[in-house]
Amino acid sequence: MKARVHVMLKNGVLDPQGEAVRHALGSMGFDGVNGVRQGKVIELDLADGATEADVTAMCEKLLANTVIESYTIEGFA
């Protein structure tokens, strides 16, 4: 089974990379982009029987730094 983890910088944490992308879009003529936030998507190929709690533990321990990042988990209906 597959699970997908989205990791984003928390609101209020400056994202200089997203800001650089926003500037680039503007200079390419894409008007009206008010903000860009850049994050990560991590796909996990898991053994059957893995639970959302397992993936939460992975996020808390390694995949996200909860001081600066928030995460969401997809794949567990």
Place this chain on the structure above:
Amino acid sequence: MHAAVVVFPGSNCDRDLAVAFEAAGAKVSMVWHKDTKLPDGIDMVGVPGGFSFGDYLRCGAIAANSPICNEIKAHTDRGGYALGICNGFQVLTETGVLPGALLRNAGLKYICKTIGLKVETSASAYTAGYNAGDVIDIPIAHHDGNYFADDETIATLKGEDRIAFTYTDTPNGAKADIAGILSANKRVLGTMPHPERAADAGHGGTDGQALFRALMGTLASA
């Protein structure tokens, strides 16, 4: 003083740090990241600059989960001393030994130059050789040195006199100009600037020497 210097795959200031400790009179043991035990009788653990595990995911994140980091955490939990420089500071925040995190530099560029560093407190084993308010010249070399912590944590750091160093002209966007912080018991220092790269006349500057000498003064009898 007996210091352990941790070596990760990608560490490149490990030997510089060992030389700085030795020049101050310490005995040094190099410790590999896979080691599951620190040598007996260690007074100080140095977590050096450079890189670790390619710094994939986040700087220091994978190193922070390596076997030796459990030992470093146990050492600091017991009240042991630890000094994390640059990547070592990132590792110590990732392990939770120090609060906050180091983000990508606000200007997105890797910065390598000597900067002015203000000593904010002399009340620690690391900064006792300086006077509060001294400005010293220390090199930086980092891409992710933009210190971040929530406002409450910054207020705690200020209130408990745990900000060791601030930049005189912040190069990386660090919150409250923070360049280096101390643990609650003042025995762990994390610093983005590299005192070990200004510890010998051959480096072009010796402003970092006082840090290692002060440490030696505190820990010599330990």
